[in-house]
Amino acid sequence: MYRSHTCGELRIENVNQKVTLSGWVQKVRKFGGMTFVDVRDRYGVTQLVFNEETQKDLCGKANGLGREYVIQVVGTVAERSNKNDKIPTGEIEILAEELTILNASEVPPFTIEDKTDGGDELRMKYRYLDLRRNPVRNNLIIRHKMGFEVRSYLNDQDFIETETPVLIKSTPEGARDFVVPSRMNPGQFYALPQSPQVFKQLLMVGGFDRYFQIVKCFRDEDLRADRQPEFTQIDCEMAFVEQDDVLNMFEGMVKHLFKTVKGVELTNAFPHMSYEDAMKYYGSDKPDTRFGMKFTELKEAFAGCGFNVLEDAEYVGGIVAQDCASYTRKQLDALTDFVKKPQVGAGGLVYIKFNEDGSVKSSVDKFFSPEQLLELGEKMGAKTGDLALILSGAKAKTQNALNELRLEMGNQLGLRNPNEFSPLWVVDFPLLEWDEDTERFHAMHHPFTSPKQEDVTLLDTDPGKVRANAYDLVINGVEIGGGSIRIHEDALQQKMFKLLGFTQEEANEQFGFLMNAFKYGAPPHGGVAFGFDRLAAMFAGIESIRDVIAFPKNNAGRDVMIDSPSPVHGDQLKELHIALTKIEK
């Protein structure tokens, strides 16, 4: 038996008990003829005491311990004279009687502390040491709890967790697939799933009624910051449902998670906002609704104003930053620099200060009278002491820039409290989006999303106007999940493929089995998928998904700890009927 208790378990009630502990050496201190050793495990830290005078050999052994040595100690629990109220075991210590070194340790390349001196690259290479740090491990415990509570909720709601295959079929639609050569089927390949979309729909055709799965998915994309080639989805589907049935079910799940894992009660119904309104008022399909600062469209207000930058722009829009009329020249210059950054992309910034003294000061004073500016302020809802910020230019680009500016102002004004959660369903997404490059429509969600019944006739006349039964869950400006009511009729699905530029042959080759399934009594169905990594990061209160993943990959898709990917033996390739092509340096 390696231990009778963990290192986080003993309390004042255990005084005089003989105990055995095992764990890692956190710290060794000599003080007044005594040696104190902090021994640590996942559950906590306990102080061991060795007496120089009465336990010469044992104490000498303790003095020889290095950081991260693995030890086992037998001793008696005693009350501390010098209590530490910062840790749960702080009232006691162990008077050591036996000490066994279970394993030595070299000096770790960084400190195993909440705040470590290790940089990202080093932490990833020695991830097994990084995982010993409380913040990292706690993130993964939060993730574990979330998975458990998701299952608990959905099990209570009669969902069947069903595993779908990982070795599936490549489809050129969507992002790039990872493929897997088949040894037994020469010249053929499996693909790893980008999502179990088609399989969950087939489970609905198969009468499963309510399906879910917490499942790894794969995308061979050029990795932007904070994307992983393998990621995890909470994937769900229901039969015989309309949009509101799905939203209510998963609103319940998200509330359950917040309550059980974070102790946060989200009592109100999550608001619904149309995609159109989200774009109009926030310039984003994932608005951060922890704060207002909605856009005002000002195109008409500037019609004929004589300032051609505003007059000729496709779009003019502004926001009001409360109590910011006192912004200095320097602050305003910094904001101008901010909006001009390539990632934001505005050409410039128009500001209007509505000063406390009733005066108005703007960057466009020569084009407008104070009265005109005051009128504009009124239109925007600006009050005395406020600052209006206005951008103009091409619509999509400018809305996006104004969105960035709004978020920046939210940051500057402290309106984005990480402990406040503002959930929102964004609904009524367009079914299709026009792609300028390929000059054809793409599915905004995916080709299985159903159009709104009342918009179906527009499919033939004005496909770009068709709204979908599609929805996203957004919390604090982060897209947490999304889904749709699916097409379940063969004819409509065929029409959709055609609109998306599939030939009959392509559609059959790639989705023939789904089309076939639809011929045998497919029920109406719909679902949702949540990004588990992203949701876990939000619950852990961190920005990056990397630290809610035990063994993440870097931006080049490499696992630097195991040094993967790596070359494989030629024999192996031969068996798989493939060869490397010449690699250009």
Add this chain to the structure above:
Amino acid sequence: MYRSHTCGELRIENVNQKVTLSGWVQKVRKFGGMTFVDVRDRYGVTQLVFNEETQKDLCGKANGLGREYVIQVVGTVAERSNKNDKIPTGEIEILAEELTILNASEVPPFTIEDKTDGGDELRMKYRYLDLRRNPVRNNLIIRHKMGFEVRSYLNDQDFIETETPVLIKSTPEGARDFVVPSRMNPGQFYALPQSPQVFKQLLMVGGFDRYFQIVKCFRDEDLRADRQPEFTQIDCEMAFVEQDDVLNMFEGMVKHLFKTVKGVELTNAFPHMSYEDAMKYYGSDKPDTRFGMKFTELKEAFAGCGFNVLEDAEYVGGIVAQDCASYTRKQLDALTDFVKKPQVGAGGLVYIKFNEDGSVKSSVDKFFSPEQLLELGEKMGAKTGDLALILSGAKAKTQNALNELRLEMGNQLGLRNPNEFSPLWVVDFPLLEWDEDTERFHAMHHPFTSPKQEDVTLLDTDPGKVRANAYDLVINGVEIGGGSIRIHEDALQQKMFKLLGFTQEEANEQFGFLMNAFKYGAPPHGGVAFGFDRLAAMFAGIESIRDVIAFPKNNAGRDVMIDSPSPVHGDQLKELHIALTKIEK
């Protein structure tokens, strides 16, 4: 709203309620001016009634329904005159008032009934229809419940479910890996994990203390019947444990599963049997202990008997079949044919009948006196009325054949009751096994398994004799899981790699990161992995794992429903820096 209730929900208490149901048409019957439609969903079947006379149009519509049409019906619950006590909804029916066809169906290629007329191949091609059948869906519901209860138990025991990566590194040890070409790292490949073994050990090094995961694993093997290229493990690991800690923990888990999912209380402690005894008494490392019929070794008993088949054999062993002295010539011939089958591989069968009248009759009467045979019978524990069956030959082969014969006799005598469960821990496996082909040792479990402390010195002198801290859980002769206490010291692990024929370079290249991790304070640890598919099949009471997998592959590794694997576009291969080699026809 598609439904107010499911098709399995309404009872006599609901009479006079107005309800809406949705589901599939199971059956349409006309009888005495009425049309009866059975509508089905996952939850059950409910009878709908249409009146020819008073609802002419509606009834006509009902008469036009085909099997597997998806319908929605609004109606009022009524008490049936003709009750059906075989189904929970059998006391009521729905007087239909509205009928909507949600989707039509072609005639399905096989019947959607508990016993279908569809063959395996057809069922797999139309798996989405097969999944509508109660037995298949119920198996998957059992699997879901098992997964849920595994998590529930392990969560209560402070295990952290942690996802390990799917895109890892290829290692030539073990079975063949599936590999995944990396687009971003030309000429390099990921591999799919055969198990998360190394990662779970790293989590122990990382202080996670208790880890589990229900996880997909992959093996590119030539598929024997009932193997799948992707399969699911319940994968577990614990730190600071000895063998008994692990066995007790997971014995608890298995008991919990039996109790909560099958309602079976396994109250006794699971017996432990050494590998040596398992081989000696059952000729198998996974004995079916639902019945006795243990082997008696008879080599010495036959020394100098004059019958060279028995005298010269490396091994002679026998079993006693109770009350089988009455077996006929024909039955005994059939047993002889059975043991001579190539899969069993014995040369012949010796029998001795201990007749009810006290006489003895054997196939070797000319070599032995009745007294000698009675003495032999006594040695074997045979009683009057019993039949002794004896095989001889090379040891391993003959033990195996006798094992097959024992199981066959168990079947014939009805001793293998599928509703009785006999769990057993097989322990003390050999660490290494000698491979005649390569003339070197292989790890019997895997290269990370630790030798028994008392056998460590044998590593240098007689490695084949070293016993491992390795264990298997066997239930009813099926290996359900296995594991070991791992090596946690760098030096011992290096020695092990050397014994297994790895050069220093190979060991470093493949497992350098693990060796490295062991330098920084690896705790003692061990674990176990259960074959989830196999365990689910046992709980479902079926032989094959295929019907506890929603979308299984066939013996050629193909998914015949989606027709995968399949060729991919040349562009895709080019991006991946690979080309097909010429395929020999």
